[in-house]
Amino acid sequence: MPPSTYREVRLAARPGRDLGPEHFEIAEVPLRAPAAGEVLVRNLVLRIGAATRTLMADAHGLPMASYEPGRPLRGSALGEVVAAPGTSLSPGDLVRHDFGWQQYATLPAANVRRIDPARWPDPAACLSQGFAGWLAVDRVARIRCGDTVLVTGAAGGVGCVAAQFARLRGAGRLVGTTGSRRKAGFLLRELGVDAVLVRGEGPMEEQLRAAAPEGIDVLVDTVGGEQFQSALALARRRARLVVVGALSGQAAGGTRSHVALDTLALCSRGITVSGLSATDHRASAERWEEEFSAGLREGTLTFPHVRLSGIDQAPGALLDLLAGRHLGTVLVEPT
Structure with missing residues (x-):
């Protein structure tokens, strides 16, 4: 009772x-x-x-x-x-x-x-929370074999799943950002991330240049702020930047997360920036659950x-x- x-x-x-x-x-x-x-x-x-x-x-x-x-x-x-x-x-x-x-x-x-x-x-x-990360990788960025992919907040609920699906979709080099060495170790050991940028260990743009010297093709951004700006600076021609969160603003209690956009860079390099809300994609929820749960059963996802x-x-x-x-x-x- x-x-x-x-x-x-x-x-x-x-x-x-x-x-x-x-x-x-x-x-x-x-x-x-x-x-x-x-x-x-x-x-x-x-x-x-x-x-x-x-x-x-x-x-x-x-x-x-x-x-x-x-x-x-x-x-x-x-x-x-x-x-x-x-x-x-x-x-x-x-x-x-x-x-x-x-x-x-x-x-x-x-x-x-x-x-x-x-x-x-x-x-x-x-x-x-990985639905948003799966949508970003699978439905918006449409990662291609060999792409260099950056996932910000890669140790979070969205980022962990986005990183795994990026690898499954053929990412050639996978880079993540996080806030501690402990989390960086997890991303490298458990999720197969190739390089990790750690907040507070130097300017993000410098860390990203070292991790991806030829630039990035895809961004899955859960953080915003400096991390988004660094990705934009290193975005290659026809890069796809997908924004699924703004933790830098949320953690500080704000309801806005402002960054400066170089619109000339967007048009001259053919870069696309897409904002993604999972609430707009409810029709894809069943497909996401099928693929995620199958990956968990088969051991290809965690x-x-x-x-x-x-x-x-x-x-x-x-x-x-x-x-x-x-x-x-x-x-x-x-x-």
Whole structure:
């Protein structure tokens, strides 16, 4: 039997530049039974993402609405159906939804998606942020055999997957950026990256010139700022630059990430710059899951992640993610 109450993480107050524990509140609330057409889900795993920080601000022009103080935070979660009256779901079914940051969720059945556990060696891998990285590599940049590819934030949830697919698609030289020597070692040993640029160990452009002296053909950018500008400086003719994130701005509490663009370089070298939002490509989600899960089963892909236990760990997990302390996708088991 489900409990009469559960815990959820709420936005206590909108943060300014600095985010701290005081901006979160863990509340105990009554558990509401589902009405006909609704589903009660016990959340098993929730994903912590940098976008949560952006949505804590009173942001405008984003594909999702900002969080409201006093209301629970949202985020992708994997859960188990407890009850689903008047629906095609059954108790015990695994489902994915966007009402994480809480131990239980009661929501319309139309807002959940059934997950086939036989498809996934670890069902939590369905929460991978790699969809955006796969789209960048496969659908936008369309990597060709022999391309030199740069993935910024390559040890993050998106970057880890983008780097692996870049190699599978034939990248001739694969370069990544990260924030520590520990992560650089992981990228070199575990993901087969050829060279790693480490933030803080000298100007990024100089590091990139040494790692890719002939320039780059493809950029998958999750960071922005100096790293994007360095890639643009080293972009070869007809290079494809794909922007899937802006962690440099998000980590600092901003909702903007500004860089200077040399438009003459863009047109004279035929460089394309594409902004990519995974929300615009929902029709490709099934194909992505098929390929990613097959790679995990066959051992050609991995799902780097960290998993923490307890709903009270979620706020600290976000703070640590923004500070660059975690590697891969960050997951929290809320119960």
